[in-house]
Amino acid sequence: MSRTTAEHVIEVERLHVHAGASHILRGVDLTVRAGEAVTLLGANGSGKSTLVKALVGVAAPSQGTVRVLGARLGTDRVPWERVGYVPQRAGARTGVPSTAAEVVASGLLSGRRWWLPRGWRTRVRDALDQVGLADRTESAMHVLSGGQQQRVLIARALVRDPDVLVLDEPVAGVDHPSQEAFAASVRRLVERGVTVLVVLHELGELDEIVSRAVVLRHGLVVHDGAPPRPRADHDAAAHRHLHPHDDEARRPAPLTQNPVNGSTEEVVS
Numbered sequence: 636m637s638r639t640t641a642e643h644v645i646e647v648e649r650l651h652v653h654a655g656a657s658h659i660l661r662g663v664d665l666t667v668r669a670g671e672a673v674t675l676l677g678a679n680g681s682g683k684s685t686l687v688k689a690l691v692g693v694a695a696p697s698q699g700t701v702r703v704l705g706a707r708l709g710t711d712r713v714p715w716e717r718v719g720y721v722p723q724r725a726g727a728r729t730g731v732p733s734t735a736a737e738v739v740a741s742g743l744l745s746g747r748r749w750w751l752p753r754g755w756r757t758r759v760r761d762a763l764d765q766v767g768l769a770d771r772t773e774s775a776m777h778v779l780s781g782g783q784q785q786r787v788l789i790a791r792a793l794v795r796d797p798d799v800l801v802l803d804e805p806v807a808g809v810d811h812p813s814q815e816a817f818a819a820s821v822r823r824l825v826e827r828g829v830t831v832l833v834v835l836h837e838l839g840e841l842d843e844i845v846s847r848a849v850v851l852r853h854g855l856v857v858h859d860g861a862p863p864r865p866r867a868d869h870d871a872a873a874h875r876h877l878h879p880h881d882d883e884a885r886r887p888a889p890l891t892q893n894p895v896n897g898s899t900e901e902v903v904s
């Protein structure tokens with residue numbers, strides 16, 4: 636059962652986002668209902684991160700409206716303490732000189748207080764346990780693998796016990812154990828009624844967890860419905876890896892794209 640009162644947890648209407656001269660989102664409509672697990676797919680540069688940023692108030696709409704938990708961004712007070720957000724990783728490892736526990740604990744800070752709430756140590760340990768890192772609480776971030784660092788950032792979003800969780804490519808380029816730990820924690824969250832919107836490069840481990848896929852292309856929704864299933868001639872097991880595709884940004888515009896997820900990978904492999 637859902638823990639949220641607003642039936643439409645996320646409601647985006649006719650959303651346009653510009654950055655400088657570029658028109659990044661060109662009229663996006665998106666509704667996510669309480670308890671749904673929705674994936675946002677699309678080729679690099681299609682506007683996924685921009686849409687997610689608009690949802691959490693980081694990118695400003697030039698037109699259109701965004702409502703989160705019933706509150707309209709820009710006019711109403713949004714209950715951000717009920718929203719967890721994991722941004723897309725900027726790059727490879729950074730030598731952040733803090734421990735896993737400290738990073739997770741920072742997820743408990745809010746705009747209304749600067750101190751940590753009572754019982755924070757237990758909550759931090761529970762959140763790290765949810766991503767399979769209970770034994771790394773005191774590890775410095777820089778000694779963890781890229782996948783483990785990413786799991787710490789997911790724990791940082793989970794420690795708030797959010798009703799809505801928004802994740803931007805949480806498993807891109809991470810090791811297999813981290814992908815599995817991530818899929819397991821998303822499954823538990825969905826079972827608990829948490830609403831999840833997750834940007835993915837491909838479905839991978841999450842194909843049985845997400846109920847709906849929204850595909851963006853050039854700033855427009857081109858598909859909203861059943862998640863794309865692996866093709867019969869395309870062995871699912873062989874395609875359960877996710878790769879970072881760091882080279883994609885430098886690649887020229889593809890001539891042929893997969894009609895479902897906009898990726899060029901299916902046509903080149």
Ligand SMILES: Nc1ncnc2c1ncn2[C@@H]1O[C@H](COP(=O)(O)OP(=O)(O)O)[C@@H](O)[C@H]1O
Nearest residue numbers: 654655657659678679680681682683684685686
């Ligand atoms: N701040 C910005 N200024 C200019 N262009 C941007 C900015 N942010 C994103 N873009 C461009 O908008 C497009 C969509 O970017 P993004 O939302 O990051 O796509 P995705 O997450 O699907 O890869 C890309 O062409 C990107 O280069």
Ligand SMILES: [Mg+2]
Nearest residue numbers: 683684685723
């Ligand atoms: Mg992105």
